[in-house]
Amino acid sequence: MGLFTYLLRASRGAFLLAVAMSVVSGASGGAFVALVDTALRQTGGLRASLAWVYVAICLTAIAARFVSQVLLYRLSQGVIYRLRRALIDRVLDAPLRVVEKTGTPRLYSALADDIALIGSALPGLPAVCSGAAFVVVAVTYMAIVSPVVAVATTAAVVAAIASYRLFAVYGLRYLGLARKDQDRLFEHFRAITDGIKELKLNRRRREAIAGEQLDASAESYRQHSFVGLSVFEGATGSGSAVLYVLIGLLLFVLPRIFALPQQALTAGILVLLFMVASLQGVLTVIPPLGRASVALRNIEERMRSLEPEGPEEPAGDRPAFEDWEAIQFRGVSHVYPGPKGEQFVLGPLDFEFRRGELLFVVGANGSGKTTLAKVLTSLYPPEAGAIWIDGTEVTRENRDEYRQLFSAVFGDFFLFDGLFGLPVADRAAKAQHYLARLQLDHKVTIADDRFSTTALSQGQRKRLALLAAYLEDRSFYVFDEWAADQDPLFKEFFYDELLAELKGRNKAVVVISHDDRYFHFADRLVRFEDGQIIQQEVPDVQAMAARP
Numbered sequence: 001m002g003l004f005t006y007l008l009r010a011s012r013g014a015f016l017l018a019v020a021m022s023v024v025s026g027a028s029g030g031a032f033v034a035l036v037d038t039a040l041r042q043t044g045g046l047r048a049s050l051a052w053v054y055v056a057i058c059l060t061a062i063a064a065r066f067v068s069q070v071l072l073y074r075l076s077q078g079v080i081y082r083l084r085r086a087l088i089d090r091v092l093d094a095p096l097r098v099v100e101k102t103g104t105p106r107l108y109s110a111l112a113d114d115i116a117l118i119g120s121a122l123p124g125l126p127a128v129c130s131g132a133a134f135v136v137v138a139v140t141y142m143a144i145v146s147p148v149v150a151v152a153t154t155a156a157v158v159a160a161i162a163s164y165r166l167f168a169v170y171g172l173r174y175l176g177l178a179r180k181d182q183d184r185l186f187e188h189f190r191a192i193t194d195g196i197k198e199l200k201l202n203r204r205r206r207e208a209i210a211g212e213q214l215d216a217s218a219e220s221y222r223q224h225s226f227v228g229l230s231v232f233e234g235a236t237g238s239g240s241a242v243l244y245v246l247i248g249l250l251l252f253v254l255p256r257i258f259a260l261p262q263q264a265l266t267a268g269i270l271v272l273l274f275m276v277a278s279l280q281g282v283l284t285v286i287p288p289l290g291r292a293s294v295a296l297r298n299i300e301e302r303m304r305s306l307e308p309e310g311p312e313e314p315a316g317d318r319p320a321f322e323d324w325e326a327i328q329f330r331g332v333s334h335v336y337p338g339p340k341g342e343q344f345v346l347g348p349l350d351f352e353f354r355r356g357e358l359l360f361v362v363g364a365n366g367s368g369k370t371t372l373a374k375v376l377t378s379l380y381p382p383e384a385g386a387i388w389i390d391g392t393e394v395t396r397e398n399r400d401e402y403r404q405l406f407s408a409v410f411g412d413f414f415l416f417d418g419l420f421g422l423p424v425a426d427r428a429a430k431a432q433h434y435l436a437r438l439q440l441d442h443k444v445t446i447a448d449d450r451f452s453t454t455a456l457s458q459g460q461r462k463r464l465a466l467l468a469a470y471l472e473d474r475s476f477y478v479f480d481e482w483a484a485d486q487d488p489l490f491k492e493f494f495y496d497e498l499l500a501e502l503k504g505r506n507k508a509v510v511v512i513s514h515d516d517r518y519f520h521f522a523d524r525l526v527r528f529e530d531g532q533i534i535q536q537e538v539p540d541v542q543a544m545a546a547r548p
Helices: 002-010 012-041 044-093 096-102 104-145 147-194 196-201 203-252 262-305 369-376 399-403 427-437 458-472 488-504 516-521 541-545
Strands: 326-337 343-354 358-363 384-389 406-409 476-480 508-512 524-529 532-537
Touching: 002 012, 002 044, 002 104, 002 262, 012 044, 012 104, 012 262, 044 104, 044 262, 096 104, 096 262, 104 147, 104 262, 147 196, 147 203, 147 262, 196 203, 203 262, 326 369, 343 369, 343 384, 343 508, 343 532, 358 369, 358 488, 358 516, 369 476, 369 508, 406 458, 427 458, 458 488, 488 508, 488 516
Parallel strands: 358 508, 358 524, 406 476, 476 508
Antiparallel strands: 326 343, 326 384, 524 532
16 A cells, blocks of 8 residues: 555654554454453463453553554654645745646645545554454464364455455545545635635626536535445445354354364354454544545645756855846747647747846737746746856756846735745834835734735735835846736836836836836836737837826
């Protein structure tokens, strides 16, 4: 089972100790049955002498089970942390394009559900190990009492295991299908939570998405889970049925074929009754372990799909390129795959970005402006050509250093709820200053580096994102349609004051914009069409400023 292999890799010592304690517990259970049978056949002082052995076996079984469970509980929490940490690190290290292709619902499903499922199933492992040890000790004892009964018991156990595995193959197959259905359910859940306003305003769309599509996925998940778990339950029943058949044989058939003493039959039936109870306990934890194996397989698939493109050296506190003067595109191009196999190609571009320059990038929607921003910031590494910074090529080895030059507010930005990770010096005072400048101090307060609220209008949320960008104090700023959700007063403030201030601090600034009435603030204007630069110009400041 892949789960056992993973546990051996993740925490060999603790896992093996937990297994050993489980085996001791199961073996003590087998010895307990043997002792009970022996005591029932003894009389007088000899039976009394077995009392201390009985106490020792009981204490050993209880203590071993306790130690095993505690170890597995601790191990399960460690596994949950390590799996989540590994998956999060893989997301952070993977190329942005790969993360976007995988999709948030699938990643969240793996982080939230799959890992929790594995953690909750692990404490059931001792039952499997102790059950196996119980069977071995019990059969060994039966071999001493009656070799015939021991052989019959061994054959029955083998038949029960074979029957169970036959069922389990199909059960795991259906549980795997249910796991794929779950990914679709998470996609529906995200559509409902993110699109709640639109769904409330459109009943037909609500019925289609939150009704038909969601119900279809939920029904498929229900059916596959039902069949998978039912098959496992059938496997449990088949294993128990084999042992019940053996008990029937011992009671009604074997005594007629073999000269079995009553003592051997009694011992055999006693052992089998305990064995049935033990195996039923084992078989009840197998379905959760099966689902955990499916979940682990899914997580491993997610990790393989998020393979990092190559080693990237983490940037230090002071980026290596901090004193840069120019960034050059030399034949840079990037292919953006469409949903139907079509391709959008950015470039090839030969272009230079200069420090202290205010550059406006303009063009129609879909012309490649945002893709340019992601390539510039190396979120999308170029697929052809190269980016050079002051004579040094940006490669895998220095890409993280290069990215530390940038602070960006993208059109699909994410607003964090605090100032964590931003420069520490006078952070609170600076944040309060910018809150006032951005006219947010009456809406938002900052305590313990956390915003009092982010439940704001889109324009106000963008202002908070701009505040965080200011506090980063990077040498290159990228704003993707930042002013699109601002009122005229803040558009004027952004273009006339904030951008001028950044330029005055020798920052490079790229502004993606449709606000043609503010183009005269740019040092250069670059027009894009179909992924190509079709025009570069220095704006006519007087003519543009005179426009209404």
